[in-house]
Amino acid sequence: MAISRILVADDEESIRWVLSKALKKQGYDVEVAEDGNQARKMVQERHYDLAILDIKMPGANGLDVLKFIREEHPSTLVVIMTAEATMEHAVTAMKNGAYDYLTKPFDLSALDAIIFKATNAAEVTEQIDQLKREIQSQYSFGRSIIGNSQAMQSVYKTLGRVAGSDITVLITGESGTGKELIARAIHMNSPRLGKPFIALNCAAIPRELLENELFGHERGAFTGATDRKTGKFEQAEGGTLFLDEIGDMPLELQAKLLRVLQEKEITRTGGQQIIKVNVRIVAATNQNMTKQVEAKTFREDLYYRLNVVPIALPTLRERREDIPALVDFFLQKARQDFGIDAIECSPQALELLKGHHWPGNVRELENTINRASLLCPNHVLTATDFPDLDPGKGSYPNEDSLEALVCRKLQSSLAQMDLTEMNNLYEMVLHQIERPLINIVLQKARCNQVRAAEILGINRNTLRKKINTLKIEVKRNNGD
Numbered sequence: 001m002a003i004s005r006i007l008v009a010d011d012e013e014s015i016r017w018v019l020s021k022a023l024k025k026q027g028y029d030v031e032v033a034e035d036g037n038q039a040r041k042m043v044q045e046r047h048y049d050l051a052i053l054d055i056k057m058p059g060a061n062g063l064d065v066l067k068f069i070r071e072e073h074p075s076t077l078v079v080i081m082t083a084e085a086t087m088e089h090a091v092t093a094m095k096n097g098a099y100d101y102l103t104k105p106f107d108l109s110a111l112d113a114i115i116f117k118a119t120n121a122a123e124v125t126e127q128i129d130q131l132k133r134e135i136q137s138q139y140s141f142g143r144s145i146i147g148n149s150q151a152m153q154s155v156y157k158t159l160g161r162v163a164g165s166d167i168t169v170l171i172t173g174e175s176g177t178g179k180e181l182i183a184r185a186i187h188m189n190s191p192r193l194g195k196p197f198i199a200l201n202c203a204a205i206p207r208e209l210l211e212n213e214l215f216g217h218e219r220g221a222f223t224g225a226t227d228r229k230t231g232k233f234e235q236a237e238g239g240t241l242f243l244d245e246i247g248d249m250p251l252e253l254q255a256k257l258l259r260v261l262q263e264k265e266i267t268r269t270g271g272q273q274i275i276k277v278n279v280r281i282v283a284a285t286n287q288n289m290t291k292q293v294e295a296k297t298f299r300e301d302l303y304y305r306l307n308v309v310p311i312a313l314p315t316l317r318e319r320r321e322d323i324p325a326l327v328d329f330f331l332q333k334a335r336q337d338f339g340i341d342a343i344e345c346s347p348q349a350l351e352l353l354k355g356h357h358w359p360g361n362v363r364e365l366e367n368t369i370n371r372a373s374l375l376c377p378n379h380v381l382t383a384t385d386f387p388d389l390d391p392g393k394g395s396y397p398n399e400d401s402l403e404a405l406v407c408r409k410l411q412s413s414l415a416q417m418d419l420t421e422m423n424n425l426y427e428m429v430l431h432q433i434e435r436p437l438i439n440i441v442l443q444k445a446r447c448n449q450v451r452a453a454e455i456l457g458i459n460r461n462t463l464r465k466k467i468n469t470l471k472i473e474v475k476r477n478n479g480d
């Protein structure tokens, strides 16, 4: 970033005129302010790379404006102009974060020298940012998002496509599937890296405080507002605002958010001033947004505005093939975080982990590994280190598979029975499955028992015996 837009603030018209003319001649985009208040307002409305401020101005003086810029727009460099060459002014200006100062009257070449120096400094900052971008993208994208399953690859593809632009993204997925991780990856792989990534969980903040969190407030806006507070939008200036659990945002606030997305400006609570914001929005939810739109608890127009590109994250049980890599990753992390010695997972324990239902998704897996690593007495995690993962309880190979279906059905049926009274449970269950299975296959084979036996992969005589013992009624077929 070179210096391109400059603000000159001085109450002396001749100074404004001379500086503006000289700087414009050199190709800079120059705007002027007649006093400190006007300068402050202009800085709020658009970004300046450099602000040249007279120290003595009516209203807010140069040091007030400097303080404001340092707090609210720290990327703007400030040069203070002073009338007297006193140490005191120079020291105060530099102490308050001025980039440099000039003593009036000054030669234009002195200003040129400062701008030249500032440009170099800005370029170095930009190079550092670029380097940070490269390093972080290597770490963030490739390394900390684990999983090479098809489902995750399709997520990476969309992520790669949208990261570079300012397009709004809506990430959906059950709790713990990695929505915030993906939102961070979008930011880190975008040109906004180096600028803030601000996350706000709309469900975690009481409704009445949410608006304040988003837009901030002016001093005196309400009882207790003793100071001005900037909201998340302003804090995220130039960067990304991640709105988690967006489905929990109250309707009145949805309308305000929509307006901000359209106008790209906000006003703080209790304030009049319109503040321009340059923020990319990434939203996330674990709710069914189309149902919410139908139920009119979420505005349709806002939904379409947010859902420009949807990213649906798979549940962990839909990508069980990623579990070994995730376990490895969390074991390594546990070693680092808790300073424990090398630890690994036995093949049986891994099978147990792969078979679990994981209602809490990756977060649950991470917590499970952390807990087991901390409590494990030796260097290998075995099935006994995961006492909560009873294979009989909630262990489904694939949520929609036949086995999972039968498993769920069995669990609910057996829960109603007094098993202590049973002595032929195995046979009883098998008969209940065999009978409908044979019936269905016979129907498909149009009661041709030879064909039905082939489909079932059993001997024709075995099938005949089963038909008799299970008392299955078979219509005679010509082919049999």
Ligand SMILES: Nc1ncnc2c1ncn2[C@@H]1O[C@H](COP(=O)(O)OP(=O)(O)OP(=O)(O)O)[C@@H](O)[C@H]1O
Pocket: 144, 145, 146, 147, 173, 174, 175, 176, 177, 178, 179, 180, 181, 182, 244, 286, 329, 362, 363, 366
């Ligand atoms: N693919 C992944 N690779 C590595 N770690 C992951 C992955 N997905 C999630 N995690 C880890 O799981 C935990 C939960 O992830 P995250 O907070 O991003 O989920 P979420 O979907 O935003 O959850 P919630 O809806 O509850 O806010 C984090 O510690 C995160 O680092």
